[in-house]
Amino acid sequence: MEYNPKLTQNSRNSVIQDYQLLSLSNDKDYDDLIFLASSICDVPVAYLGIIANEKVLFKSKTGISLEEMELENSFSKAALESGKEYFSVKFSENPGLFQKAKPYFKNEYKFYYGVPVINAKGMSIGALNILDVRERELEDFQKKALKILANQIMKLLEFRNQNNKFLQIQNKLKQKYQELEKFASLVSHDIKSPLANIISLTELLREENKDKFNEETLQYLNYLVESSYSLRNYVDGILNFYRSENILEKAAENVDLHQILKGIAHLYDFSNDIEIKYPKTASLKNINKAALTQILLNLIGNALKYNNKELRKIEITFKETQDFYHFEVIDNGDGFSTENSDKIFELFHTLDTNDRDGNPGSGIGLATVKKLVNSLGGEINVSSTPGVGSNFSFSIRRH
Incomplete structure (x- = not known):
């Protein structure tokens, strides 16, 4: 999966809006994945950082209460700009990076490891991050686990995105169906009223003039009555077909x-x-x-x-x-x-x-x-x- 470090903030904001990431708070599915990251790597802090509007938004987290921080001072920016599948740094290797982030955190952290969360088009959304108060190295299985968890976060985001689009389409279809049902009901009513008059008048005409009309004329009247009843049944059938949706509810x-x-x-x-x-x-x-x-x-x-x-x-x-x-x-x-x-x-x-x-x-x-x-x-x-x-x-x- 390719990472695009030159992605403009406007493009990223568009992607974030598409995934509805700004309303991601208090989502148990993401919280569970962050908890696993913290547990597997045995670190006090893990969080999903979403980059939007020159800020890093802490959408799911454990070990910290921070809601957001400036992008310029963040670990997530360094992880994304590295262009690598993961970014790891110790305090002794880059103290300036830790010093810039220090005002946002209560503790002094000495180790950072981040895995960019990137969609299928190579667009960076944010990063899966962990912090520790001591300098250390991750085991290979821990690195692999973080990569898997980052991919799982992206799959979950894609699923939620597709599900939201499906719900929007479903709501539109439901609205169209309701409009069609209303149309069918109105048309049926408008047809049935004059149709009832045709049936009544034709039967009355046939009954009152049965001794005056010849056999051929009476046959025509019978055809007219039968056709009118058939049309009424057809209209009733259409209306029942569309009303069946209400029955299912x-x-x-x-x-x-x-x-x-x-x-x-x-x-x-x-x-x-x-x-x-x-x-x-x-x-x-x-x-x-x-x-x-x-x-x-x-x-x-x-x-x-x-x-x-x-x-x-x-x-x-x-x-x-x-x-x-x-x-x-x-x-x-x-x-x-x-x-x-x-x-x-x-x-x-x-x-x-x-x-x-x-x-x-x-x-x-x-x-x-x-x-x-x-x-x-x-x-x-x-x-x-x-x-x-x-x-x-x-x-x-x-x-």
């Missing part, structure tokens, strides 16, 4: 799976052609109940919509392993060919089939399910046979 809790499935099955009690079987007892710990409920609602709802059998059957199974909760939603519905197994979870992708009421799918429901499952640390797969039924299996990571 719900707090985890212990869940009684039987009660969830009992509540869903109760929604279909009015129909005599539906049979839903599910586990009688199953407890899940530390799970996002809202997300799991939404997943099951979508899969069960789809299984019933795309089923033209006289008796629509659904069986939900559950088992747990060390790391995951596993679920299966098995139906005797219409099914589909295996070549569509991967595409079925893509947003806006449909199989060009209508449900039992003649309505086309929006291609949003299963995309929402996949999004929720993946966000819960699991996976979802499907196996299906046309005319026989489908099996949607998914998992959720245990915590």
Whole structure:
């Protein structure tokens, strides 16, 4: 790693600002590394000196309470200007250097050893420093340890820097997503209001004039109503897809799976052609109940919509392993060919089939399910046979 002794202070200040070094105080990770430097070398003083604005800032330290000192009088400057991987000096070799630093320290030190902290571009940020009250030599293993610790400090700085940038990007994306969600909500509302009027007026027109219109005109009105309902379902689907992000922010809790499935099955009690079987007892710990409920609602709802059998059957199974909760939603519905197994979870992708009421799918429901499952640390797969039924299996990571 090359050291650039001609680096201007403005450039160094820019680097220090990028690494947010001025807010480094009271950071246990750096304090631990400085403690190791002091312990390994058996010295009373060790510190990380950051060079900024013609000063050396003592960001992590042991054995001293000093906060800063003038760069011109510092050991760190000598270490950086040496252009070497390390800089070692005794009082007898350069008493002037120790005399300049003496006013800042309570004790008279006789030995200094410093390792520059330099990033991958050769830019000096500061130095890992140790001081002793007696003249001495370091063992080879101590020199190697200080070099390793200095490199570790730089890696930690790089990690913190990248993490800060990641958090900034994450916050921007979150803000953009919130804006998009708000936009989707507003657009959905603005579309649904006139759409509801179209549906109501068309149905009223059809009902009041069913004896006056010929068959072709009535057919046109039926197409208009069906298309309006399809568009409404499509708008609702988009809104639910973006709202699923809010569901994922719900707090985890212990869940009684039987009660969830009992509540869903109760929604279909009015129909005599539906049979839903599910586990009688199953407890899940530390799970996002809202997300799991939404997943099951979508899969069960789809299984019933795309089923033209006289008796629509659904069986939900559950088992747990060390790391995951596993679920299966098995139906005797219409099914589909295996070549569509991967595409079925893509947003806006449909199989060009209508449900039992003649309505086309929006291609949003299963995309929402996949999004929720993946966000819960699991996976979802499907196996299906046309005319026989489908099996949607998914998992959720245990915590």
